[in-house]
Amino acid sequence: MARKKETAARKTRAQTRKGRKTERVKRAGGAKKVRTSAAGVKTSTRTRKKGEATSAIGAKRPAGRKRAKGRQAGGEKPGWRDIPRGGLIVKAGNAETYETGSWRTKAPAIDFDRCTNCLFCWIWCPDGAIQVKDGKVVGIDLFHCKGCGICAHECPKEAIAMVDERRTTHVA
Template sequence: MSKLKGWKDIPIGAIVPHGGTAFDYETGSWRSFRPVHDRDKCIDCLDCWFCCPDNAILAEEGKFKGFDMMHCKGCGICAKVCPPKVGAITMKPESDFRE
């Protein structure tokens, strides 16, 4: 967690002084489940990319490229919308990935 600023160091009038500030906010630490992708099963339909509420599916030239783990909250929508016959995304406990 970043250190909270004092009153002298914050913008006047509670303005947010530039755009895109959500990107700086690490929501990835909120995860209790992590999406895991199976490249072999994925058909690159990108339903997950459309549905992810946090823009955390990375895609390039119409292909699935990975997850943005800094912003993925582990909501599981991607796994839910992945077509049942494909089943390329599964949710695993986050604790399995931590030491």
């Protein structure tokens, strides 16, 4: 319950974050919206809602120096005067908005008939990608699941299998 609240709070925070950057990447078959993190890793918007992504750098312009609203031209980022000194990320919690799901080659698939809700998978998952509701495993957060397979390995009931998934949103 507490966890749910926290997620909701984070979501609200994320939605109010400024400095969202989007760019259009031309691809065969049309344009796709892509966000760019400070680390230069392009991330798909597949499972994210608009306005949730933020720069990993936590950049914030000082008051009175706000950037023009709206979509920025490709690759435009804040200048050296407008980012925290020393490369610090001064806003916590933005790992949530950073998609690690795109690194995945195989995804966990849960056999709910076998699952006893021991939550070993939830304990072991390095990315908090096991979705739990009311003490029960309900699914996988594929935006963050890297496909490491630790959950499948640790599951005492062999209720999780790593399976190929159809990926449609890989970005060049």
